[in-house]
């Protein structure tokens with residue numbers, strides 16, 4: 001199958017794609033409010049000719065479906081779909097099929113090959129059945145992925161790409177069975193993440209990437225979509241991700 005990303009990565013000039021980890025109840029304490037604010041960010045990006053790559057968990061897909069958003073966003077915005085998995089935060093229908101899952105185990109790569117296979121199969125089927133397709137890429141929760149994960153994805157699903165901060169210790173890929181689209185990062189802590197850092201530092205990271213003429217994959221999280229979400233106060237984040245994205249767009253547009 002021909003994907004958007006196949007052609008995209010071949011283009012010679014710098015470009016920016018915003019990736020969003022679309023989580024679920026583990027981080028989205030008010031999942032509905034965050035999903036209801038998704039369209040606003042997609043609209044802002046699309047109007048500025050920026051694609052948004054949504055890494056979606058089963059719980060997030062379920063809420064999107066309940067709010068009738070799936071067909072709507074496919075029709076109206078520049079979106080690409082990816083699969084996101086936190087093994088210890090799955091709907092009951094999947095959990096029942098994975099009795100080996102441990103409550104305190106966040107990382108998919110800490111499971112055996114056969115266990116990962118069961119988790120991935122059911123998560124992939126769950127979100128594609130809701131109409132989330134094509135699914136072009138994968139991102140593990142906390143950037144967890146290893147060679148088994150990649151092998152399984154390549155065998156069981158049409159996914160061809162993975163996107164992680166490759167400097168994190170949880171990124172354990174050695175064979176690159178999938179094509180890597182790394183989050184733009186200098187090291188394990190400094191990455192092009194919308195909600196990290198003050199605006200000055202964030203702009204500096206973006207400018208550096210643009211001057212390197214790279215395909216820049218930025219990252220943010222669904223639990224910040226609602227500007228009133230508790231994470232803003234708790235983590236003392238100034239300016240919400242919509243406002244921060246707006247600032248990045250003004251920089252990107254200067255170079256285009």
Ligand SMILES: [Zn+2]
Nearest residue numbers: 021023141142
């Ligand atoms: Zn996540």
